[in-house]
Amino acid sequence: MRNQESFVPVEDEFDDVTTGELDLSERQSLRRVPGLSTELSDVTEVEYRQLRLERVVLVGVWTDGTVTDAENSLTELAALAETAGSQVLEGLIQRRTRPDPATYIGRGKVDDLSAVVLASGADTVICDGELSPSQLRNLEQRTKVKVVDRTALILDIFAQHAKSKEGKAQVELAQLEYLLPRLRGWGETLSRQTGGSGRGGGAGGGVGVRGPGETKLETDRRRIRHRISRLRREIKSMRTVRVTKRARRTRNSVPAVAIAGYTNAGKSSLLNRLTGAGVLVENALFATLDPTTRKATASDGRLYTLSDTVGFVRHLPHQIVEAFRSTLEEVAEADLVVHVVDGTHPDPEEQVRAVHAVLAEVSADRLPELLVVNKTDAADEDTLLRLKRLWPDAIFVSAHSGRGIDGLRAAIEERLPRPAVEVRAVLPYDRGDLVARVHRTGDVLSTSHLPEGTLLHVRVGAELAAELAPFEVQRESQVAGVRS
Secondary structure (H helix, E strand, C coil): CCCHHHHCCCCCCCCCCCCCCCCHHHHCCEEECCCCCCCCCCHHHHHHHCCCCEEEEEEEEECCCCHHHHHHHHHHHHHHHHHCCEEEEEEEEEECCCCECCCECCHHHHHHHHHHHHHHCCCEEEECCCCCHHHHHHHHHHHCCEEEEHHHHHHHHHHHHCCCHHHHHHHHHHHHHHHHHHHHHHCHHHHHCCCCEEECCCCCCCCCCCECCHHHHHCCHHHHHHHHHHHHHHHHHHHHHHHHHHHHHHHCCCCEEEEEEECCCCHHHHHHHHHCCCCCCCCCCCCCCCCEEEEEECCCCCEEEEEECCCECCCCCHHHHHHCHHHHHHHHCCCEEEEEEECCCCCHHHHHHHHHHHHHHCCCCCCCEEEEEECCCCCCHHHHHHHHHHCCCCEECCCCCCCCHHHHHHHHHHHCCCCCEEEEEEECCCCHHHHHHHHHHCEEEEEEECCCCEEEEEEECHHHHHHHHHHECCCHHHHHHHHC
């Protein structure tokens, strides 16, 4: 095993990997990423958690970009592992043109990885990518510990955090679709498990195996396919309820605003600040999965809805996007997307690119977008100045302190769609219901009170305009006639 110095990344080492000036073995060696360890030192904290956390080693293959990009990706993987309940002991990256098709990091480097696992006392290896069944099997046989990939890790976190019936069904569907082609690939690890136990796990639970439990571990492909079909039917029926509610809002001409963004960017905090929704706020990745829709009122009295959505992450598993498609459609059907960015993140530009990639998958990339940089109270001034130059139209806020929230609210209201039909009508005083609907869903340009009723000059949707037609007056002369 190489000494620790050989694992230290060098910033300028790979500026030009095609010149042949670097020794191939040195260039492709595993390199430690410092500062990732989350091993607990306080015994009381261990007792408080009341379980022995899995001890993991992280491994990433760096194929393009800079060393900073590679280390940021592994740092995010460490945060995901910690969210799943693991202790990160080591983080290793390797420079390759592409992952090895048999072992992900190459046969020779597996021996180095095994030595690190043995020396650190790890019981799990987490790879920063999606592994094929053969890669999983080969790595487990060589390292003699459980191996999971980034996709299984994210699915595990979703299994722990799903609360609603729809959310649990979506997560289970995603897990089963991921597991189905890997039943043989997981090999001995699955045969050693005694079954998961939902969110908490059990004697055979842990990272990558929580969720459906016995269904994942002991049934054959036919029963898993049967379960997948049943889950799809259940989710489809739940989607019908969601579509019905959305159609009711559309029929009443209520604009919809969707809050989207990277996980832990502060979407739920922003929703709470704007509407007082009371949604769970936690400094953790994917703390809230179930979408929340709340009513809001613009300064001119118009109603609109604000919806919090599931957080995104780079390389969000395809199974998650497919399983949560009905939920993500809330974004695709919105009139405005409020895209929240974490101003304290080391690479906010990559966050924005990752979110745009997922929005494109659900056909929401062409919607009007309002970029909001959150956590400005914790970000340094140099970063904020750089982001202001990069995104001059963005709104900078702090959901924690409330700074900039009034400006954000005004920016949202300014971008809300205006009703299309302009109407001038005199409504009798016994039709207060119509007056209330106009104020609730329309854009009131002017109002005055006449002996015969309320004179309204408004913009409303086509359906409401048809109901106002019997009371409509076209010109000022007709208004004067009504007064006389």
